[in-house]
Structures are given as C-alpha cells and as structure tokens.
Amino acid sequence: MNSQASPTLMSQTSVAPDAPLNIALLGYRSAPHSGGQGIYLKYLSRSLARRGHKVTVISGPPYPQLDPEVTLVRLPSLDLYEHGLRSIRPIQLLSRLERIEWVSKLTGGFAEPYTFGERVKCWFVGRESEFDIIHDNQTIADGILSLQHRGLPLVTTIHHPITKDYRVALAAEPRWYMRLLIHRWHSFLRMQKRVAPQLQSVVTVSGASATDISDDFNVDRSAISVMHLGVDTELFRPMPEMEREPHRLMTTASADAPLKGLAILLRAIATLRSSYPDIRLTLVGRPKPGGDTEKLIASLGIGDVVESCKGISHEEMVQKYASASVAVVPSIYEGFGLPAVEAMACGVPLVSTDGGALAEVVADAGLVVPAGDSEALAAAIHQLFEDDQLRDDYASRGLSRAEQHFCWNRCAERMEAYYRERIAAC
Structure with a gap:
C-alpha cells in the first residue's frame, strides 16, 4: 500500500x-x-x-x-x-x-x-x-x-x-x-x-x-x-414434509428493475397458460402500484396468476420455495445470483438465464437459457413441468452444488x- x-x-x-x-x-x-x-x-x-x-x-x-x-x-x-x-x-x-x-x-x-x-x-x-x-x-x-x-x-x-x-x-x-x-x-x-x-x-x-x-x-x-x-444451508434447506403445488413457479425479483428480467418471465407465463391453466407464480417482491410491471401483468391478462409478497421472513421464503414445483431466475444480468443458490439449497428444480454470472453459478445444476429470451424460458419451464424424473434430477443436482460450492x-x-x-x- x-x-x-x-x-x-x-x-x-x-x-x-x-x-x-x-x-x-x-x-x-x-x-x-x-x-x-x-x-x-x-x-x-x-x-x-x-x-x-x-x-x-x-x-x-x-x-x-x-x-x-x-x-x-x-x-x-x-x-x-x-x-x-x-x-x-x-x-x-x-x-x-x-x-x-x-x-x-x-x-x-x-x-x-x-x-x-x-x-x-x-x-x-x-x-x-x-x-x-x-x-x-x-x-x-x-x-x-x-x-x-x-x-x-x-x-x-x-x-x-x-x-x-x-x-x-x-x-x-x-x-x-x-x-x-x-x-x-x-x-x-x-x-x-x-x-x-x-x-x-x-x-x-x-x-x-x-x-x-x-x-x-x-x-x-x-x-x-x-x-x-x-448460502445459509441451515436456513435454506429442503422441506420434504411440504407438498409441492403442480405448475407453481417461484421467483424473487425487484419487480420494476429491468435488470431482474421479470417482464421476460411474465411473457413466458402468458405463453404457457394455454397449456397449463392452473399455472401460478409466487413473486417475492411487490410491483410498484401503477408501474410498468403492473401494466404488463394487466395487458397479458395474468393478474390472477401472479401472487406477490414483500417483507416476508427468510423462513417464510423457504416455505414458499418448498411449495413450488420450479424456481426461476430470469435476470438479464447478475453479478452472482444469490436467489439461484438459495433455490438450489432448498432442493427446488431451477430454470435460470445465463445473464452475467448465472451460468457460472448454476453450471449443470439447472436448465440454463439465454437471457432476455421469453420463448426459451417458457420451453425450459415446460420441459420441467412435463418430466417428473428431470425435476427430481435437477433438484438433487442443485442441492449437491449448493452444499459443496457455496458455503x-x-x-x-x-x-x-x-x-x-x-x-x-x-
């Protein structure tokens, strides 16, 4: 110095x-x-x-x-x-x-x-x-x-x-x-x-x-x-006693920050809805009233699909991961991507973009798609919805990667x- x-x-x-x-x-x-x-x-x-x-x-x-x-x-x-x-x-x-x-x-x-x-x-x-x-x-x-x-x-x-x-x-x-x-x-x-x-x-x-x-x-x-x-693996952990809801997605995002790619995920959900009428999204983060995200949800006609929550405890977040069948990280860019690691530590099958460091962090422990591509995101979610064995495989891979590499x-x-x-x- x-x-x-x-x-x-x-x-x-x-x-x-x-x-x-x-x-x-x-x-x-x-x-x-x-x-x-x-x-x-x-x-x-x-x-x-x-x-x-x-x-x-x-x-x-x-x-x-x-x-x-x-x-x-x-x-x-x-x-x-x-x-x-x-x-x-x-x-x-x-x-x-x-x-x-x-x-x-x-x-x-x-x-x-x-x-x-x-x-x-x-x-x-x-x-x-x-x-x-x-x-x-x-x-x-x-x-x-x-x-x-x-x-x-x-x-x-x-x-x-x-x-x-x-x-x-x-x-x-x-x-x-x-x-x-x-x-x-x-x-x-x-x-x-x-x-x-x-x-x-x-x-x-x-x-x-x-x-x-x-x-x-x-x-x-x-x-x-x-x-x-x-990641705190004592807190972010699988909860096998909770039943996963079919076709429920989970994401955490600053709802009106373009970097987090929430608009991409919302468009993917609109594409998937015809095949999965019961599809639901748990969004940890609340859209700004009257903001771009609320307007997009309304224009896509998926207001009944998105369930947002903000200010929940980490324990409540873990429970929401446990009830989801697939976790999604749709970010355009992440310097690291902590939500991806938290999802993996909870044993939830993961779909992630390759934005920034996400491909490096997720590696082969999740389905990775190009950032900003709603069609690719929808296809990956569809692939996991349709294949129980694939979901179990990625859940196991993610849990192992979180425990071995992110301590x-x-x-x-x-x-x-x-x-x-x-x-x-x-």
Whole structure:
C-alpha cells in the first residue's frame, strides 16, 4: 500500500500469522432487505466472528441485523429514501453532507455512497490503529479511498459494476424524461469510475463480475480476486414434509428493475397458460402500484396468476420455495445470483438465464437459457413441468452444488487468508 504512510499507521500491520484480527466491515446500506449487499455483510461478519476474529460493522441506514458477537457502529444519514424529503428539519441543512443528500434526492440523484464515504473518513480519524484490516462493501467512494492513501490496509468488495444496471435501465426506458432521471440517479458512477482503478485490493463474487469490473471500471484484472458467496444451508434447506403445488413457479425479483428480467418471465407465463391453466407464480417482491410491471401483468391478462409478497421472513421464503414445483431466475444480468443458490439449497428444480454470472453459478445444476429470451424460458419451464424424473434430477443436482460450492464458512476462510496477505503487503 502507501509507502509514505506514517510509522503509527503502519505499526498496526504487525500481526502474528494465527492471531485473531480486528476487522472493520463497511456498508452504506446494510439491512438484509436492502439486497445482496446486506446479506453479504450479515453472513460474512457472522462467519468471521465464528473464526475468532473481532468484527465491527460500520453502516449507514437502514442498519443490518447482526449476530450478538458482532459490533455495530451506526453512521446516521438523512435516509431520505425511507423518510422522504419533508422529513428534514431546517437545522439539519447546516451540515454539508446532509445538504448534499437533500439536494441530491430533490434532483433525482443518489448521494449515499459519497456521503457515507465522507462520514467514514471522519470516523476513522484517531482510530487508525484500532483495526488490522478495513473491508468496504461496494461504496467505492472518495472518502473510503482516502483510508488507503493514509496507509491503512483496505479491501473492497465490488459485487458488480452498477454500469450494468444503468445500461439495462436505459435500454428498457423509451421516455426521454425518464432516461434523464435514470442518468441523474446513476451520476454517482462518475465517482466510482474514478475511485475503482486506484483500489489496490478488490474482491468480487464471480469470474463474470471480475471481467465486467475490469472492463467497465478500468481495474487491473490482476488486482481482482474472485470469492463466491455462500448460502445459509441451515436456513435454506429442503422441506420434504411440504407438498409441492403442480405448475407453481417461484421467483424473487425487484419487480420494476429491468435488470431482474421479470417482464421476460411474465411473457413466458402468458405463453404457457394455454397449456397449463392452473399455472401460478409466487413473486417475492411487490410491483410498484401503477408501474410498468403492473401494466404488463394487466395487458397479458395474468393478474390472477401472479401472487406477490414483500417483507416476508427468510423462513417464510423457504416455505414458499418448498411449495413450488420450479424456481426461476430470469435476470438479464447478475453479478452472482444469490436467489439461484438459495433455490438450489432448498432442493427446488431451477430454470435460470445465463445473464452475467448465472451460468457460472448454476453450471449443470439447472436448465440454463439465454437471457432476455421469453420463448426459451417458457420451453425450459415446460420441459420441467412435463418430466417428473428431470425435476427430481435437477433438484438433487442443485442441492449437491449448493452444499459443496457455496458455503459461508469456506468464504470466510478464504477471506481471512486474503486479509493476512494484504496486511503483510502494507
């Protein structure tokens, strides 16, 4: 790292080979319902703590749900996406960072990565020697980069470059004014594109993401290490006591995010309905009222087919997997594809697209079709509906793959070795 760092900062890197580490994990939004980033912090912090390390999670709101042995440091923000623009008190505008958040939200932007990075930079002043390693989860902000410049051992996980979301959202939106809003919301990418090439230690979750990060963020491929995510196999598990409903599909998707490919699945269901009048879809995620997904469901005439739910517990999600005959991951792009692994761990036969890392993650444990092809998706679902033995075969393959390849304990073991390597390099 920075060879000009002061002796005080560098002294923290003298760590015995097997000594427990003091680890700081950073996340600007870390609640499990915030998506894969929140799940990543929850399970990585748990697994590292169980290996005997002292783990501190430093997070902006919404805050994570952590195990008791993991310390949580809260760095409050306005959290305007939860509370709205009118929640602010005039005195709060005296703060530069809160003014930035308010004006950004007012004009359609997303300032949280930048403002969280600035708060982290300030929080670490005087605390530089408290941690052996700092691990940022996708913030990729100026303030986080400053820690590296100060000589602190820094690792950054980039799940995938958000440039992918940006391009897919633009391609799916024909209205010029909405395209302007999409461009405005993704303006934080300018910062991330500037910061990412300067990061010396980058971790990502798949080979496909590593290639995309190198291409889109101009990060040296040799600086990127690939470590697959895990799945909680104690929670996501088969429930053989529950009966599967014939022709019931299960998917988890941010319903109005084009990247998740829900529109492709809905069109496939409309194609299949004539052959399977009792076809049903359990959608974990609720369409925006009056949004594009609701309009598409109405235009396809499948309003009675789609049963959506949001805010359910993981245990309830496992029960819904257990009642489905086929799980579907229709995404246009995934940096990893945690829903695919969760479905496999539940022993549900899987149909997945090859978007992003999905072909890498699913391999031969599911039926894989081209991303964006509703006809291919319908054909694969039809194939599984018609063949009991094939469903059993893919259910068994998926369960075996989840158990053998996607384990949080193995992920934490590899991450610990990587931390020690990076500490030694400082």
